[in-house]
Amino acid sequence: MREKATILVVDDENGVRQSFNMVLKDDYNVLLAANGEEAMAIFKKNRVDLILMDIRLPDTDGVTLLQKLKEIEPDTEIIMVTAVKEIQTAVKAIKLGAYEYVIKPFVVDDVLTIISRALEKGRLVREVTYLRSELERVKPFEKMVGKDEKMIKLFDLISTVAGSDGAVLVQGESGTGKELVARAIHNRSPRNKKPFVVVNCAAIPSTLLESEIFGHTKGAFTGANSTKVGKLELADKGTVFLDDVDTLDTTMQGKLLRVIQEKEFERLGNPKLINVDIRFVAASNKNLPHLISRGDFREDLFYRLNVFPVNLPPLRDRKNDIPLLLNHFLARYSKKTGRDVQRFSEKAINSFMAYDWPGNVRELQNLVERFATITRKKMIDIDDISSPDIVYESVKPMKLKDAVNEFERKFIGKVIDRVGGSRKRAAEIMGIHRNTLLGKIKDLDINS
Ligand SMILES: Nc1ncnc2c1ncn2[C@@H]1O[C@H](COP(=O)(O)OP(=O)(O)OP(=O)(O)O)[C@@H](O)[C@H]1O
Ligand SMILES: [Mg+2]
Incomplete structure (x- = not known):
C-alpha cells in the first residue's frame, strides 16, 4: 500500500x-x-x-x-x-x-x-x-551468463540475497560483472518496481558528490541556483548501488554510515530530516580489509555493508565460461551490426582460453564487439586477432627469430592486402625499399 x-x-x-x-x-x-x-x-x-x-x-x-x-x-x-x-x-x-x-x-x-x-x-x-x-545510463536488459560451478553458486547466492533486505558488498576485479550482479539482486528483490539508483562514487568529483547523494536547497552553497533532489531521495523504497565505494573519502563514508544506520539524512542547506527506506548494494574492486588496515576505509561502514558478501571470480579462474561468453556476445553484436558472423574458429577459441583476461568479461566483450563490427567473414580465425597479448600468450615457446618471422609474414601480408596488392605502396608505408619487400615476400613465403 x-x-x-x-x-x-x-x-x-x-x-x-x-x-x-x-x-x-x-x-x-x-x-x-x-x-x-x-x-x-x-x-x-x-x-x-x-x-x-x-x-x-x-x-x-x-x-x-x-x-x-x-x-x-x-x-x-x-x-x-x-x-x-x-x-x-x-x-x-x-x-x-x-x-x-x-x-x-x-x-x-x-x-x-x-x-x-x-x-x-x-x-x-x-x-x-x-x-x-x-536514461542517462540506459542499457538494454543484460543477461548474466555462466555455467562454471563458481557461477552457478553465485546465481544461487543472488537469489538468496535478493529475498532479504540486508546490505550487500560485491567484490571482484574490474570487469567481472559487479554492476550486473547489483542489478540482478534488485530485479529479483521485492523492491523491483521501485528505483535502482547508481551512485558512481569514483566518477563524480568529491566536491559534487555530497549534493549528488543528499541533494541541496537553493543557495546552500555558491552555485546552488536551484533545489536539487539527491539520489537517496530518488531511491526511496528502492535500491542504491554505491559503485566503487572504496573511493569515498572517510568523511563521506561517515555520512553514508549514518544514513544506513538511522535511515534519515538532510539536504545540504536544510536541517529538515528526510526519512528513507533504502537497500544498499556496494561494489569495490579493492581489497577493503587492506584499506581498513591503512586507515583509508572505515571498519564500521565495512561491517554495515558486508552483511552479504558476494565475491566475483576473475575470468581466468573460470575459463570454462570463455566459449559461452564468446558466443553470447557474438550473437548479440552480430545481430546489432547486422553482420552474419557465426562463430570463432577452434584455434581462435584455444588462444582465448590460454589468455588470462586481465580486464575480465568487459575485455572479452569489447573484443567481440570489435570483431563483429569490422569482420566481413562468417568465421573469426586466429589470424583476425590482432591483440599481441592474446596471440602470443597462446603460441608455443619457440625461437625468437621464428616468432619474428611469423609476425612479419602476417603483418606484411595484411599491409599488402590493405593497399589492394600494390607492392610499391606497401613498401612505402612500411618504410622499406621495394626490393627488400620483394625479398621478404619470397623468403617468408607470403602469398598475397
Ligand atoms: N557473466 C556475465 N554475463 C554476461 N555479461 C557479463 C557478465 N559479466 C560481465 N558482463 C558484462 O561485462 C561488462 C562489465 O560488467 P560490469 O560493468 O558489471 O563489471 P564491473 O565488475 O562493475 O567492472 P568495474 O569494476 O570495471 O566497474 C558489462 O557490459 C556486463 O554486461
Ligand atoms: Mg562497475
Whole structure:
C-alpha cells in the first residue's frame, strides 16, 4: 500500500482547520497551522507533500508565504484558498508556482479532486526526474551468463540475497560483472518496481558528490541556483548501488554510515530530516580489509555493508565460461551490426582460453564487439586477432627469430592486402625499399 501523503492546512479560523481535518484525515496525514509562522515551523520539521493555504493570514499574506515555502521546497504543491474578491491575488499566486486556487465557499468533493490531482502531479514529477537519471545510463536488459560451478553458486547466492533486505558488498576485479550482479539482486528483490539508483562514487568529483547523494536547497552553497533532489531521495523504497565505494573519502563514508544506520539524512542547506527506506548494494574492486588496515576505509561502514558478501571470480579462474561468453556476445553484436558472423574458429577459441583476461568479461566483450563490427567473414580465425597479448600468450615457446618471422609474414601480408596488392605502396608505408619487400615476400613465403 502506498504511504499516506501529508497535507498541511494553513488557516487562521479554527473552524475551517477542523473541517478540513475531518474531511482529509482518513486518507492523508494532516498538519494544522493558524498562521504563517506556525506553518513555516511545521514545514521545516516535516516532509509535506501538499499545502492548503488561506490567502489571507494574520501575520503575513499567502503570496509571500508561498514564495518562501517554494524556495525551500519547490516540489511541494500549494493550493490557495481565497474569497471571490481576492481572485487577483490568487492568480498572482498561480504565476508564482501555486498549483491551483479554490474559491470560498467550495464544494468538498471539488477540493478533494484538486488535491488528488496535485499529488499525482508531484508523484509524476518525481518519477520523471528518476527516469531521466536512469536514461542517462540506459542499457538494454543484460543477461548474466555462466555455467562454471563458481557461477552457478553465485546465481544461487543472488537469489538468496535478493529475498532479504540486508546490505550487500560485491567484490571482484574490474570487469567481472559487479554492476550486473547489483542489478540482478534488485530485479529479483521485492523492491523491483521501485528505483535502482547508481551512485558512481569514483566518477563524480568529491566536491559534487555530497549534493549528488543528499541533494541541496537553493543557495546552500555558491552555485546552488536551484533545489536539487539527491539520489537517496530518488531511491526511496528502492535500491542504491554505491559503485566503487572504496573511493569515498572517510568523511563521506561517515555520512553514508549514518544514513544506513538511522535511515534519515538532510539536504545540504536544510536541517529538515528526510526519512528513507533504502537497500544498499556496494561494489569495490579493492581489497577493503587492506584499506581498513591503512586507515583509508572505515571498519564500521565495512561491517554495515558486508552483511552479504558476494565475491566475483576473475575470468581466468573460470575459463570454462570463455566459449559461452564468446558466443553470447557474438550473437548479440552480430545481430546489432547486422553482420552474419557465426562463430570463432577452434584455434581462435584455444588462444582465448590460454589468455588470462586481465580486464575480465568487459575485455572479452569489447573484443567481440570489435570483431563483429569490422569482420566481413562468417568465421573469426586466429589470424583476425590482432591483440599481441592474446596471440602470443597462446603460441608455443619457440625461437625468437621464428616468432619474428611469423609476425612479419602476417603483418606484411595484411599491409599488402590493405593497399589492394600494390607492392610499391606497401613498401612505402612500411618504410622499406621495394626490393627488400620483394625479398621478404619470397623468403617468408607470403602469398598475397
Ligand atoms: N557473466 C556475465 N554475463 C554476461 N555479461 C557479463 C557478465 N559479466 C560481465 N558482463 C558484462 O561485462 C561488462 C562489465 O560488467 P560490469 O560493468 O558489471 O563489471 P564491473 O565488475 O562493475 O567492472 P568495474 O569494476 O570495471 O566497474 C558489462 O557490459 C556486463 O554486461
Ligand atoms: Mg562497475
